[in-house]
Amino acid sequence: MLFTSDSHDAIRRGEVTLSVRRWLRPQAKVGGRYRLHSGGAIEVTEVREVDEAALTTSVARRAGFASRDALLANIPPKPGATLTLVGFRYIGELADPRKALAVQAALSDSEREDLTRRLDRMDTGKSGVWTRATLRLIAESEGVRAGDLAERLVRETLPFKTDVRRLKALGLTESLEVGYRLSARGHAYLDGAREGG
Numbered sequence: 443m444l445f446t447s448d449s450h451d452a453i454r455r456g457e458v459t460l461s462v463r464r465w466l467r468p469q470a471k472v473g474g475r476y477r478l479h480s481g482g483a484i485e486v487t488e489v490r491e492v493d494e495a496a497l498t499t500s501v502a503r504r505a506g507f508a509s510r511d512a513l514l515a516n517i518p519p520k521p522g523a524t525l526t527l528v529g530f531r532y533i534g535e536l537a538d539p540r541k542a543l544a545v546q547a548a549l550s551d552s553e554r555e556d557l558t559r560r561l562d563r564m565d566t567g568k569s570g571v572w573t574r575a576t577l578r579l580i581a582e583s584e585g586v587r588a589g590d591l592a593e594r595l596v597r598e599t600l601p602f603k604t605d606v607r608r609l610k611a612l613g614l615t616e617s618l619e620v621g622y623r624l625s626a627r628g629h630a631y632l633d634g635a636r637e638g639g
Contacts, residue, residue, distance in 0.1 A: 449506050450480045454532050458506040460488075461530070462497060462513060464523035475536060483536045488529030496527070543613025544625035549634065557631055560612060569605055572597075576605065577624065577632050580615055584623040591621070 445453065445461070452458040463469070470476070474486045494514070502513040517525070549557070561573040572595070579591055592602035606622060609615045614628035624632065 445478060447480055450478050450482075452506055453478065453484065454482055456532060458504065459529060459531065460501070460504045461528045462501070462505055462517055463526050463528060464517050464520045465526050466520070466523050468526070470528050475533065477536060481535065483533055484530040485533045486528060486530045488527070490527055491524050492527045493525060501527070540610055540613050544616055544627055546613065547626040547630055549627070549630045554631065554634055557612065564608060569601060572605060573609065574635065576609065577614060577628060580606070580622050581624045581629070581632055583621070585618050585621045587621055
């Protein structure tokens, strides 16, 4: 679930505790946890279909709007979409499993084999064979802009950034304020690959 940045502080303070969406298919579930891009996370406590009559001034205020009309203006009709009320609570920061993986400076044989299988699968997708070349380029070009890295690989920037996020999800890369760097785990994998391990 995405929220505009200007609502994040109110969510953290507990002033905004629900969202009203028009969805073609469910995009949240009770118990689901979703990060705010500026930090922290929410946990969904309620998901239910409603009609417009249920959207009272009280509901609008819990959703961060001054009035029912302001709320309705924010969720224009969408053909085939269902009006859905999503209740949630702020739960603070979530542990990021990628960080725990990223600091791993040694890999067991089974971990290395698992990473190799995953990278091989990624190389069969629409981006073609890209994983090892991208890891090597990031290792050689720490802190270089994504657009410049993509250009060196003759790729478009947005698909390149999406693919690097997939490497980050495996704990192999880390994002910097500008560009990326290989994590300890990424170095361990790449060094083993160079040695033929």
